[in-house]
Amino acid sequence: MPLEVSEIVAALEPSATMAMAAKAKALKAAGKTVHDFSLGEPDFNTPEHICQAAIAAMKAGQTHYTPAAGIPELRAAVAKQYEKAHGLTYKPSQVVVSNGAKHSLHNVFTSVINPGDEVIIPAPYWVSYAELVKLCGGRPVIVETTQVSNFKLLPEQLRRALTKQSKMLLLCSPSNPTGTMYTPAELGALADIAIEADLAVLSDEIYERLIYGNHKFASFATVRPGLQERTILVNGVSKTYAMTGWRIGWTLAPEKISQAIADLQSQETSNPSSVSQYAALAAIEGSQDCVAEMLGEFAQRREFVRQRIASLPNVTCPEMAGAFYAFINIQAHLGRSFRGTRVDNSTQWCQTLLEQVSVATVMGSSFGAEGYARISFATSLSILEAGFDAIERFLKSPA
Numbered sequence: 001m002p003l004e005v006s007e008i009v010a011a012l013e014p015s016a017t018m019a020m021a022a023k024a025k026a027l028k029a030a031g032k033t034v035h036d037f038s039l040g041e042p043d044f045n046t047p048e049h050i051c052q053a054a055i056a057a058m059k060a061g062q063t064h065y066t067p068a069a070g071i072p073e074l075r076a077a078v079a080k081q082y083e084k085a086h087g088l089t090y091k092p093s094q095v096v097v098s099n100g101a102k103h104s105l106h107n108v109f110t111s112v113i114n115p116g117d118e119v120i121i122p123a124p125y126w127v128s129y130a131e132l133v134k135l136c137g138g139r140p141v142i143v144e145t146t147q148v149s150n151f152k153l154l155p156e157q158l159r160r161a162l163t164k165q166s167k168m169l170l171l172c173s174p175s176n177p178t179g180t181m182y183t184p185a186e187l188g189a190l191a192d193i194a195i196e197a198d199l200a201v202l203s204d205e206i207y208e209r210l211i212y213g214n215h216k217f218a219s220f221a222t223v224r225p226g227l228q229e230r231t232i233l234v235n236g237v238s239k240t241y242a243m244t245g246w247r248i249g250w251t252l253a254p255e256k257i258s259q260a261i262a263d264l265q266s267q268e269t270s271n272p273s274s275v276s277q278y279a280a281l282a283a284i285e286g287s288q289d290c291v292a293e294m295l296g297e298f299a300q301r302r303e304f305v306r307q308r309i310a311s312l313p314n315v316t317c318p319e320m321a322g323a324f325y326a327f328i329n330i331q332a333h334l335g336r337s338f339r340g341t342r343v344d345n346s347t348q349w350c351q352t353l354l355e356q357v358s359v360a361t362v363m364g365s366s367f368g369a370e371g372y373a374r375i376s377f378a379t380s381l382s383i384l385e386a387g388f389d390a391i392e393r394f395l396k397s398p399a
């Protein structure tokens with residue numbers, strides 16, 4: 001055949017979260033009411049002042065190519081924000097703006113991973129990490145964490161995963177899919193090993209502004225002196241400002257790596273959308289009241305979800321410190337039947353839940369954690385209420 005899919009892409013797993021969301025959408029299109037807890041994005045619209053800034057940029061003619069690494073104002077604004085929020089000093093030249101944080105991650109792996117290099121990824125992990133590493137010729141090394149440690153990688157687990165090929169440790173805190181977050185002390189213990197083993201660390205901090213209760217976020221680069229040299233931070237506007245569709249994310253990295261990422265991007269995609277960059281600039285430089293408002297909404301939903309999960313029969317869940325996910329343990333409900341359908345694993349559980357009571361969730365297996373399901377609470381309280389009523393009915397349904 002003249003036209004075959006390449007081996008590397010044929011081996012790719014399509015995004016499970018997107019697949020589940022598509023299934024829910026298809027059911028909705030067919031006229032069914034679906035309680036959709038599969039979403040990985042805020043349900044809010046982008047705040048008005050950000051949209052207005054984009055319109056103004058368009059009208060002012062900011063509709064051309066920009067420098068590959070992003071407009072200087074945005075790179076400077078991101079650097080300034082890190083100084084202010086975390087006391088980390090980065091030059092604007094160390095910031096590279098890309099087409100979403102997912103693209104930033106791909107850029108990082110392409111720029112620093114050589115064939116055979118190992119990237120240590122704690123499970124449960126965000127669905128794209130391992131696939132992106134593989135696309136770049138690297139080897140994902142998955143280390144399973146447990147609910148006992150709130151799904152956090154323990155120092156001894158990291159130590160045991162080290163080999164001569166270990167190149168990078170990937171952390172996501174607060175975590176998608178578990179909603180748990182490392183404390184500064186926990187990050188420090190991992191940092192000590194990274195320093196000792198000369199590992200690079202990629203820290204995905206996309207949920208840094210969505211933190212609940214008394215939990216305090218620490219950027220990985222702050223927990224030990226000198227960490228900036230071996231750390232790449234990934235962040236963006238998608239989750240903080242409800243801007244998933246605008247596609248703006250960025251990396252903060254040592255100068256040499258940032259230059260490499262910028263060069264790569266100049267050949268690969270040129271620049272991220274000019275209009276979106278001006279919108280992101282307005283998001284960062286404008287009033288942060290919108291962030292506080294959305295966080296307030298998320299906090300209410302989190303409390304609602306926490307209470308509802310606590311009253312579900314034989315379901316547990318770690319405390320949600322950040323992000324907008326609950327990662328529920330459904331092990332007690334596997335190996336049984338629901339109205340005649342036998343359910344043995346998390347995929348079957350999520351499918352049966354969707355078929356029988358129209359609640360869309362994402363199976364833990366797609367995050368490397370069989371026996372769990374992810375519930376996103378980036379949806380309204382009324383949908384959450386109807387959905388949890390349905391989950392409760394489902395769990396109590398006869399065999």
Ligand SMILES: *Cc1c(COP(=O)(O)O)cnc(C)c1O
Pocket residue numbers: 040099100101102103126172175176204206235236237238239244247248249
């Ligand atoms: C949503 C998400 C991203 C990607 O965000 P985009 O900027 O929209 O590409 C990256 N990492 C995690 C953990 C996410 O949940």
